[in-house]
Amino acid sequence: MSVLNRASHVRLPPLADWLEHFRRPGLNHRFGSFLRGRMWVLGFAALVGTVLHGFGVAPPESSLDGLARWLGSAVSGTVAGDELVWEPSVGILSDLLWGRRILFLARRSPGAPRDVFRARVRLTPSGAPISVRGLRNLTETPVGDDAGLSARGHSAVFATVALGRIQGVSVLDLNGIPDLDRPASFFDRLLLAISEYQHTGDVSGLGRTDILFDLPAKAARLEVDERTLQLDLGEKGRELVYDMRSRELHGVDGAQAYAARAAPRIIRPKPFVLWAVDTVREEVGPGPVAWLENLVFGVKDRLKRAAYALLPTDDSKRLRARPETVGVSFSSSSGGLGASLPSSGSPTPLLDASELVASQTWPPPPVPSLWTKPKPGEGQWQAVWYPFLKPVPGTSPAAAAAYFYKTFIRPDPERPYAEVVLIAMDMRELELGIQAGFEDPQPAVGPPGEGRLPQDRHVLDRVVGTFNGAFKSTHGDYGMMVNRRLLVPPVSGSATVILTDSGDVGMGNWPQTSEIPADIRSFRQNLDPLVEDGRINPSGRILWGWQLQGTSVMTQRTALCVTPQGHLFYAFAKESNAPTLARALRQAGCSYAMHLDMNPGHCGFVFTNIVDAKKGVFNLELADPDMKLPPARFVTWSAKDFFYVMVRDPRPHDTSGVRWELSEGAQPPPAELPAVFTGTLSVGSISVQLMSLEPGRLRWVLVAGSKEPRNGASRQTLPDSDVHRAIAAIGMGHTTSSTGYGLSVAPGGLLPLRRSYPTLLLRPEKLPEILLPSSQPEIGSDQQAVQLPLLAVDGKLLDTARARGGSRDRSALCVTPTGRVLVAWARHDSTDVVASALLQAGCDRVLELDRGSHHPAFIHRTGTSTPPMRSYETSTLYLVAEPMVRRAFRWKHEKAKPSDKPTGVPRISKKNNSDAGSP
Numbered sequence: 001m002s003v004l005n006r007a008s009h010v011r012l013p014p015l016a017d018w019l020e021h022f023r024r025p026g027l028n029h030r031f032g033s034f035l036r037g038r039m040w041v042l043g044f045a046a047l048v049g050t051v052l053h054g055f056g057v058a059p060p061e062s063s064l065d066g067l068a069r070w071l072g073s074a075v076s077g078t079v080a081g082d083e084l085v086w087e088p089s090v091g092i093l094s095d096l097l098w099g100r101r102i103l104f105l106a107r108r109s110p111g112a113p114r115d116v117f118r119a120r121v122r123l124t125p126s127g128a129p130i131s132v133r134g135l136r137n138l139t140e141t142p143v144g145d146d147a148g149l150s151a152r153g154h155s156a157v158f159a160t161v162a163l164g165r166i167q168g169v170s171v172l173d174l175n176g177i178p179d180l181d182r183p184a185s186f187f188d189r190l191l192l193a194i195s196e197y198q199h200t201g202d203v204s205g206l207g208r209t210d211i212l213f214d215l216p217a218k219a220a221r222l223e224v225d226e227r228t229l230q231l232d233l234g235e236k237g238r239e240l241v242y243d244m245r246s247r248e249l250h251g252v253d254g255a256q257a258y259a260a261r262a263a264p265r266i267i268r269p270k271p272f273v274l275w276a277v278d279t280v281r282e283e284v285g286p287g288p289v290a291w292l293e294n295l296v297f298g299v300k301d302r303l304k305r306a307a308y309a310l311l312p313t314d315d316s317k318r319l320r321a322r323p324e325t326v327g328v329s330f331s332s333s334s335g336g337l338g339a340s341l342p343s344s345g346s347p348t349p350l351l352d353a354s355e356l357v358a359s360q361t362w363p364p365p366p367v368p369s370l371w372t373k374p375k376p377g378e379g380q381w382q383a384v385w386y387p388f389l390k391p392v393p394g395t396s397p398a399a400a401a402a403y404f405y406k407t408f409i410r411p412d413p414e415r416p417y418a419e420v421v422l423i424a425m426d427m428r429e430l431e432l433g434i435q436a437g438f439e440d441p442q443p444a445v446g447p448p449g450e451g452r453l454p455q456d457r458h459v460l461d462r463v464v465g466t467f468n469g470a471f472k473s474t475h476g477d478y479g480m481m482v483n484r485r486l487l488v489p490p491v492s493g494s495a496t497v498i499l500t501d502s503g504d505v506g507m508g509n510w511p512q513t514s515e516i517p518a519d520i521r522s523f524r525q526n527l528d529p530l531v532e533d534g535r536i537n538p539s540g541r542i543l544w545g546w547q548l549q550g551t552s553v554m555t556q557r558t559a560l561c562v563t564p565q566g567h568l569f570y571a572f573a574k575e576s577n578a579p580t581l582a583r584a585l586r587q588a589g590c591s592y593a594m595h596l597d598m599n600p601g602h603c604g605f606v607f608t609n610i611v612d613a614k615k616g617v618f619n620l621e622l623a624d625p626d627m628k629l630p631p632a633r634f635v636t637w638s639a640k641d642f643f644y645v646m647v648r649d650p651r652p653h654d655t656s657g658v659r660w661e662l663s664e665g666a667q668p669p670p671a672e673l674p675a676v677f678t679g680t681l682s683v684g685s686i687s688v689q690l691m692s693l694e695p696g697r698l699r700w701v702l703v704a705g706s707k708e709p710r711n712g713a714s715r716q717t718l719p720d721s722d723v724h725r726a727i728a729a730i731g732m733g734h735t736t737s738s739t740g741y742g743l744s745v746a747p748g749g750l751l752p753l754r755r756s757y758p759t760l761l762l763r764p765e766k767l768p769e770i771l772l773p774s775s776q777p778e779i780g781s782d783q784q785a786v787q788l789p790l791l792a793v794d795g796k797l798l799d800t801a802r803a804r805g806g807s808r809d810r811s812a813l814c815v816t817p818t819g820r821v822l823v824a825w826a827r828h829d830s831t832d833v834v835a836s837a838l839l840q841a842g843c844d845r846v847l848e849l850d851r852g853s854h855h856p857a858f859i860h861r862t863g864t865s866t867p868p869m870r871s872y873e874t875s876t877l878y879l880v881a882e883p884m885v886r887r888a889f890r891w892k893h894e895k896a897k898p899s900d901k902p903t904g905v906p907r908i909s910k911k912n913n914s915d916a917g918s919p
């Protein structure tokens with residue numbers, strides 16, 4: 001029913017009846033006397049009204065274009081006539097007195113990205129606009145361009161475009177936030193109503209569900225009705241249906257949604273103090289709030305220092321050294337594996353797995369104290385272990401080692417009572433994740449964060465800790481990206497934590513570019529570095545948070561730092577300013593440190609075990625009793641961003657269906673994080689054995705067999721330096737006069753490499769690489785190469801793999817896209833079964849481990865009944881155990897490598913289901 005039609009249902013008294021009422025003598029006399037006594041008040045009111053009307057914005061012409069120009073003027077920008085939609089009317093009287101709500105897209109300046117705005121437009125009974133008020137910017141994404149706004153009934157949708165792709169689609173519930181998405185208590189709902197009025201102009205707020213694309217789309221067609229939203233992303237298999245009532249997203253015909261998920265905005269209670277600070281800051285800005293914080297924390301600090309000064313002095317208060325002279329430099333030493341290889345033909349095992357020792361860098365060495373008499377436990381690392389903390393997947397709990405250590409230090413010479421708690425994380429066994437809050441950071445691109453842990457079971461089952469993130473967007477729009485979904489662009493020069501595709505953690509300054517390197521999966525930024533290459537506050541920053549110029553707030557502060565040994569430290573200062581916190585981290589031996597969040601209620605580290613996320617069953621333990629953070633905040637819903645810590649899963653993950661198990665025999669150090677796994681895969685009726693070798697854990701050494709033709713200097717035995725570290729030997733046969741495969745184990749080569757054969761290239765600190773024929777490599781002095789038959793290329797078997805012969809043990813090798821090396825072996829009359837198994841496991845190129853002599857394939861493993869020998873008649877690939885490389889590092893990226901950024905303008909089309917016509 002249109003507005004004009006609804007007007008006929010409103011009955012008003014005839015005009016003649018009103019006039020006759022005022023003609024009655026008694027009433028007329030009394031009314032005249034009333035007016036004459038107040039004539040000056042009425043005249044003044046009329047004058048003020050005339051002046052205000054003259055300075056006001058004239059009502060627009062009664063058309064969509066006229067209304068759009070009027071709204072554009074109200075927001076000091078531009079609005080297009082086809083980019084506004086009316087929300088359902090609640091009646092003519094309400095439209096006249098309070099106004100009808102309208103949603104529209106507006107640009108602040110020509111060519112700028114659009115935001116979604118909301119306002120109230122007062123309308124006459126005939127539908128003509130009178131005034132506009134209650135303007136709110138609902139999205140505020142200065143980098144993301146909102147487009148495709150449409151509505152039907154009580155639902156509105158729009159898409160967000162950034163970086164040349166459609167990042168996601170948002171669905172607004174115009175009825176308000178659903179009851180299930182609100183806090184349970186009346187008081188929390190009252191606070192929510194005030195906050196929603198600030199943000200949306202309505203105490204009932206707006207419900208919101210964001211449909212997030214893990215793979216941003218080139219185009220999208222949106223079609224909305226009162227029950228569903230249908231999305232066609234223009235690619236096969238990417239047609240999606242979102243049910244407004246169940247809030248479930250699925251593909252057509254009920255299939256699983258591909259690379260997309262629905263994230264409803266659920267509001268959790270916020271502590272009153274935090275809510276009050278955020279609410280006041282929203283109205284008056286951060287300056288007055290900072291002034292009040294300075295006053296409160298300053299008074300508290302002075303009182304505590306005065307009280308502490310009255311206590312008797314003991315040795316624990318006397319300085320041993322100036323803070324700037326105290327620091328730790330780490331050194332690592334490699335433990336020998338302490339056993340000898342047997343001579344050729346000897347059955348004696350090489351060594352037991354228990355003899356493989358890691359570098360002595362964990363736990364970290366003690367932290368030196370500033371004080372002549374340290375407190376008990378000060379600077380001494382203690383293992384943190386709760387029964388609920390999970391072991392590394394694929395290992396037994398009995399073999400688990402502590403991957404968390406904890407200590408405290410006192411870095412402030414003026415406050416001997418002020419402690420900084422340090423939590424060390426062994427990043428060889430741990431992996432870091434980042435998640436955005438549902439309020440902060442305020443996204444400049446696309447929808448806000450989900451504010452909770454990823455609901456992937458592979459993540460939830462490995463989480464062992466959570467801790468706070470960085471500052472609110474109010475205090476600086478520092479960059480953030482989560483699993484390649486950019487929320488805020490990076491700020492050059494800012495302190496940054498990066499997560500790479502390989503699961504490593506880097507810390508450093510962002511380079512002078514807005515380009516994001518292709519191997520970075522996630523990052524978070526905040527302020528300038530606290531410590532950079534051992535220097536405290538190298539930028540000379542004064543403001544560390546919203547505080548008054550030149551002042552120093554003593555409050556709870558947190559930081560994250562990386563050590564030269566590749567471990568991360570989380571720091572929690574109970575009462576500190578930023579310079580003192582920086583000194584503490586340098587004292588602990590950090591090479592680079594970044595300030596995280598500050599103030600009670602925002603800071604904390606929680607040891608975590610998620611038993612059942614859906615039922616809300618968790619094991620949670622705060623790392624220190626002075627942390628005022630609700631322990632379950634990051635597990636359930638968080639308004640602010642946070643980090644989570646997982647145990648690494650060293651097991652291979654592919655689509656082959658292989659059930660990988662810990663390999664029998666020795667493992668490279670650390671033994672609690674295995675790198676060699678075995679499994680079985682059926683190819684037809686043949687059972688193929690597989691071995692998976694994790695990248696970065698082993699070094700490949702090629703030794704020529706005694707039956708290889710002699711051509712210059714050759715290496716016939718494993719070098720003495722590698723004798724005690726070899727954990728496996730893989731046979732490859734030897735070349736013959738008919739095959740003539742090349743072999744290079746030293747400068748000058750043993751046998752010349754031929755361009756007609758594929759080559760397995762072995763380089764120090766690099767993954768093995770399979771080079772196709774005609775790719776003649778240049779072999780360096782520290783490199784090795786061996787030529788072998790090619791069985792598959794581009795994921796397809798070659799005729800060489802199908803050649804038949806005698807039944808014998810056959811084997812093949814490949815390198816997966818993730819860097820794992822796979823070896824397959826089986827007894828058969830051709831190599832097609834082992835090659836097919838490796839293709840199923842995700843390989844693209846496959847080499848046969850037979851140089852032409854047709855020796856039976858073998859793999860000898862240290863710690864089993866068939867250990868490696870020091871030399872063989874066949875050429876052999878030895879796997880030499882290496883200490884695990886650092887998984888956390890000092891990131892210095894001088895020139896960012898750009899990611900594969902799409903170009904062009906994405907297409908968004910919508911079926912016109914909105915009532916965007918004349919009101």
